[in-house]
Amino acid sequence: MDCAVALTPQAADMPASPPPLLEVRDFSLRRGQAVVLDGVNLVLHPGETLGLIGESGAGKSTLALALIGLLRAPEVQLQGSLRFRGTELTQLREADYRRLRGNKIGLIFQDATAALNPCFTVGEQIAEPLKRHLGLSKWDRRDRAAALMQSVGIPEPRLRLDAYPHELSGGMQQRVMIAVALACNPELLLADEPTSALDVTIQAQIMELILDRVRELNSSAIFVLHDLALGAQVCDRIAVMYAGQIVEEGPSERVLAAPLHPYTRGLKSCVVELGSRMLEPIPGQVPPLNAMPAGCRFAPRCPKAKAICSEQRPLAEIHDGRQVSCWFID
Amino acid sequence: MSEAMNVAPLARGSQWKQRFLQPLLRQRSAMAGLAILAIYVVAAVCAPWLATHDPTAQDLMASLQGPSAAHWLGTDSYGQDLYSRLLYGAQLALIIGFASVALGLVVGVAIGLAAGLMGGRTEWVLMRIVDGLLAFPELILAMAFMAVLGLGTENVVYALALSFVGPFARMTRGDVLQVKNQPYIEAARLMGVGTAAVIWRHVLPNVVSPILVQAGMRISIAILLESGLSFLGIGVVPPTPDWGLMIAEGRAFITMAPWISGVPGVALAILLVALNLLGDGLRDAFDPTTQKDA
Amino acid sequence: MFQAVSAKLAQTLLVLLIVSAASFAFLKLAPGDPVSIMLGSDYSQASYDKLTHELGLDQPIVLQYGRWLADFVRGDWGTSYITNQDIFELAVLQALPVTLTLAALSLLIALVVGIPTGVLAALYRNSWIDVLATTLAIGGNAFPSFYLGIILIWLFGVDLGWFPVLGFVAPWEDFWQGLWHLALPSITLGAWYVGLIARITRSSLLEVLGQPYILAAKARGEPGWRVVWVHGMRNVLMPLVTVIGLQLGGMLRGAVMTEVVFALPGLGMMVTTAVLNREYIVVQAGIMLTGLLFVAVNLAVDQTYQFLDPRLRRR
Numbered sequence: 001m002d003c004a005v006a007l008t009p010q011a012a013d014m015p016a017s018p019p020p021l022l023e024v025r026d027f028s029l030r031r032g033q034a035v036v037l038d039g040v041n042l043v044l045h046p047g048e049t050l051g052l053i054g055e056s057g058a059g060k061s062t063l064a065l066a067l068i069g070l071l072r073a074p075e076v077q078l079q080g081s082l083r084f085r086g087t088e089l090t091q092l093r094e095a096d097y098r099r100l101r102g103n104k105i106g107l108i109f110q111d112a113t114a115a116l117n118p119c120f121t122v123g124e125q126i127a128e129p130l131k132r133h134l135g136l137s138k139w140d141r142r143d144r145a146a147a148l149m150q151s152v153g154i155p156e157p158r159l160r161l162d163a164y165p166h167e168l169s170g171g172m173q174q175r176v177m178i179a180v181a182l183a184c185n186p187e188l189l190l191a192d193e194p195t196s197a198l199d200v201t202i203q204a205q206i207m208e209l210i211l212d213r214v215r216e217l218n219s220s221a222i223f224v225l226h227d228l229a230l231g232a233q234v235c236d237r238i239a240v241m242y243a244g245q246i247v248e249e250g251p252s253e254r255v256l257a258a259p260l261h262p263y264t265r266g267l268k269s270c271v272v273e274l275g276s277r278m279l280e281p282i283p284g285q286v287p288p289l290n291a292m293p294a295g296c297r298f299a300p301r302c303p304k305a306k307a308i309c310s311e312q313r314p315l316a317e318i319h320d321g322r323q324v325s326c327w328f329i330d
Numbered sequence: 331m332s333e334a335m336n337v338a339p340l341a342r343g344s345q346w347k348q349r350f351l352q353p354l355l356r357q358r359s360a361m362a363g364l365a366i367l368a369i370y371v372v373a374a375v376c377a378p379w380l381a382t383h384d385p386t387a388q389d390l391m392a393s394l395q396g397p398s399a400a401h402w403l404g405t406d407s408y409g410q411d412l413y414s415r416l417l418y419g420a421q422l423a424l425i426i427g428f429a430s431v432a433l434g435l436v437v438g439v440a441i442g443l444a445a446g447l448m449g450g451r452t453e454w455v456l457m458r459i460v461d462g463l464l465a466f467p468e469l470i471l472a473m474a475f476m477a478v479l480g481l482g483t484e485n486v487v488y489a490l491a492l493s494f495v496g497p498f499a500r501m502t503r504g505d506v507l508q509v510k511n512q513p514y515i516e517a518a519r520l521m522g523v524g525t526a527a528v529i530w531r532h533v534l535p536n537v538v539s540p541i542l543v544q545a546g547m548r549i550s551i552a553i554l555l556e557s558g559l560s561f562l563g564i565g566v567v568p569p570t571p572d573w574g575l576m577i578a579e580g581r582a583f584i585t586m587a588p589w590i591s592g593v594p595g596v597a598l599a600i601l602l603v604a605l606n607l608l609g610d611g612l613r614d615a616f617d618p619t620t621q622k623d624a
Numbered sequence: 625m626f627q628a629v630s631a632k633l634a635q636t637l638l639v640l641l642i643v644s645a646a647s648f649a650f651l652k653l654a655p656g657d658p659v660s661i662m663l664g665s666d667y668s669q670a671s672y673d674k675l676t677h678e679l680g681l682d683q684p685i686v687l688q689y690g691r692w693l694a695d696f697v698r699g700d701w702g703t704s705y706i707t708n709q710d711i712f713e714l715a716v717l718q719a720l721p722v723t724l725t726l727a728a729l730s731l732l733i734a735l736v737v738g739i740p741t742g743v744l745a746a747l748y749r750n751s752w753i754d755v756l757a758t759t760l761a762i763g764g765n766a767f768p769s770f771y772l773g774i775i776l777i778w779l780f781g782v783d784l785g786w787f788p789v790l791g792f793v794a795p796w797e798d799f800w801q802g803l804w805h806l807a808l809p810s811i812t813l814g815a816w817y818v819g820l821i822a823r824i825t826r827s828s829l830l831e832v833l834g835q836p837y838i839l840a841a842k843a844r845g846e847p848g849w850r851v852v853w854v855h856g857m858r859n860v861l862m863p864l865v866t867v868i869g870l871q872l873g874g875m876l877r878g879a880v881m882t883e884v885v886f887a888l889p890g891l892g893m894m895v896t897t898a899v900l901n902r903e904y905i906v907v908q909a910g911i912m913l914t915g916l917l918f919v920a921v922n923l924a925v926d927q928t929y930q931f932l933d934p935r936l937r938r939r
Contacts, residue, residue: 102844467873595771602766
């Protein structure tokens with residue numbers, strides 16, 4: 001894509017700004033014949049938060065796992081580039097990648113109950129990256145782990161260090177998960193649907209907690225979410241994914257206020273808001289990975305699709321400070 | 331087990347094929363096991379025609395001979411023809427294996443049904459007897475029964491059958507208790523169907539498949555135990571053509587004539603492998619989540 | 625919690641009572657009249673009645689059982705007619721340690737070989753290692769241990785002369801000699817377990833490695849070996865212990881055969897000889913002892929669960 005450089009408005013408009021923390025260029029991920037991620041472009045600056053929004057199966061979680069290097073060859077085939085702090089991640093040796101994981105890049109899983117090892121105490125699991133990456137001594141690790149638990153709002157952390165995951169509530173487990181991910185003050189935090197496995201009543205608390213911690217540590221964060229409104233509320237910028245592609249990306253307020261891509265519009269109208277008269281579901285389903293349309297992947301479900309849509313892929317265009325991939329941006 | 335429980339009470343032919351036969355056919359190793367078992371069964375059934383000698387005819391002039399034209403697999407220290415003994419040994423192993431499991435199954439299922447359906451004091455007493463049987467390892471139990479019953483082929487069958495009663499009884503009772511609480515049993519009772527009819531029409535068909543799987547897997551244990559008892563000298567008595575006896579006999583001549591124990595030993599090992607493959611296949615075909623137990 | 629423990633205790637006691645009753649019943653069912661056996665061929669009716677009374681055999685069966693049980697608990701298990709040896713000494717002090725040592729060594733060999741084989745088979749699924757491990761598992765599990773023992777004696781004992789063929793040296797008297805003598809028997813008995821352990825390790829590890837917490841451990845920067853051997857295997861221990869416990873019957877089966885093949889003076893040898901000699905009182909001791917062993921191992925497995933799986937621990 002020739003226009004790739006121009007796709008990053010900040011870089012073009014503000015040459016004085018610091019180099020991006022993360023730069024994803026033309027990134028594709030194939031699993032055998034299936035193209036799971038297709039030509040993804042993203043830029044994340046230090047301190048920025050980005051929401052990856054889309055239906056399940058859009059490739060959001062896959063992108064997160066690829067970023068932290070848990071989906072690599074030979075399991076999957078990668079193309080394009082992932083640059084983190086100037087380092088090309090796709091070419092990184094496994095041993096070097098391991099030094100980033102849990103250290104410079106943290107990952108919060110969707111379901112803490114499943115992501116915490118049932119046979120180890122939460123203290124042991126929080127202390128693990130402290131030992132691995134910071135080389136802290138046993139007692140320093142305990143102190144740090146307790147402090148971390150305190151910082152994610154777990155009461156009486158000293159007592160809970162030796163608790164096993166099943167002895168904590170779901171909300172507490174997710175707090176532990178957050179403490180693990182933030183243990184080494186990562187520069188990039190990936191949060192994969194961090195609240196969707198929790199009760200509605202504590203979802204907001206946990207979201208707030210993650211945002212607070214990220215701001216305090218001055219880290220950048222990528223939130224994988226399926227809720228456009230929530231994403232727009234918590235993130236500086238939003239990238240809407242559909243079937244492995246980013247269809248629209250830009251500042252949250254603008255994307256939410258005036259979505260340009262028909263899919264983003266569809267997503268927005270799915271959001272139930274007080275006072276809204278009706279809910280418009282998007283007709284149809286995401287096509288299976290082995291039967292993706294040749295042109296725009298959204299074309300079969302798009303209300304505005306014309307002949308060209310099913311024949312040729314729309315290239316990303318800069319429009320109103322956003323990148324949008326659609327033939328008919330109005 | 332649960333898989334079989336949840337489906338409709340009456341298993342129909344097509345359903346049986348779909349649920350059981352097709353998955354079994356898909357497993358290559360189980361099919362290989364079945365093929366080997368078939369060869370053994372043919373050899374056992376046709377032993378009188380395939381054998382070249384009387385399996386118990388002794389010829390001390392021709393003892394400890396290696397394989398030859400006269401004795402295809404050689405002879406033992408009494409000059410008995412190993413090939414013929416091998417064939418009749420297969421017959422004996424399969425008969426004892428199947429008969430003891432069948433007998434243990436019938437008695438065990440009867441006890442399990444009685445305990446599960448009657449409940450109360452009958453159940454308590456029956457299950458304590460079953461506990462007693464299950465409190466000992468099978469071989470020790472079989473050895474104890476052999477000590478009480480005395481040596482001989484028939485007694486081996488009884489001893490093995492008795493040592494298998496426990497597992498079958500416990501399993502049947504468990505399944506019956508599970509089925510008993512199903513709504514359709516209640517419905518059948520409310521409709522005035524008699525107890526015997528309820529057992530026959532509704533309870534048995536639902537407990538039968540896990541029990542048959544268990545039986546299939548036990549046959550290899552039965553054959554192993556049978557040959558083991560005979561090897562120890564507390565099973566079948568000489569000169570009956572029995573693999574365990576043959577291995578015990580060949581033990582003394584292992585350096586001079588390794589084929590004496592080798593012929594029955596290898597035959598036994600192959601049969602057990604085949605039965606295990608088939609048993610695993612049977613289990614997977616019925617329910618992939620059930621774990622093999624002792 | 626107290627209720628749970630006492631229920632467990634009551635249940636165990638009941639099983640112990642059943643075990644003892646079964647062992648007692650065995651002696652009552654055994655053919656032959658103990659009194660006439662003890663008196664020999666020539667005796668008068670008066671001396672017969674006298675001995676019957678002395679042995680308490682004219683009393684009701686329940687009383688006889690009670691007396692027998694009391695004697696048993698006191699360690700008064702009677703004397704062998706043939707060797708004149710005290711049976712408690714023979715069974716508990718001489719035979720039991722041999723069987724336990726053999727079982728422990730076999731289990732050790734099986735774990736040391738079986739676990740790495742299972743892990744490799746799981747990590748390189750469908751590779752030649754996996755095929756080899758599966759083949760070994762099925763073959764080792766089915767191969768009759770008494771024939772395997774004979775082959776090992778022939779190959780490594782007689783032909784190569786690496787190991788002693790028969791006999792037993794107690795490792796607690798001469799450690800290295802003892803191990804050397806137990807090498808072939810332990811391999812024979814262990815071979816049966818190796819396959820089972822490899823198989824269960826493989827399937828459990830495959831399941832565990834698919835769990836999110838394994839991915840989470842990787843996301844923390846844990847190296848691959850630690851992910852498998854610490855985070856993965858910690859969770860495999862539970863099914864492993866279950867299977868080891870469940871297969872105790874098979875273990876004892878193999879131990880009896882192995883002891884007879886290698887002429888080890890263990891419980892299996894003791895019971896076999898006693899059955900052949902029709903010394904039912906010794907057989908009874910063997911039955912009772914294996915029954916107790918069974919109960920003890922099941923209890924131990926239960927306790928191990930709580931140790932291995934924090935979710936089962938009571939707080």
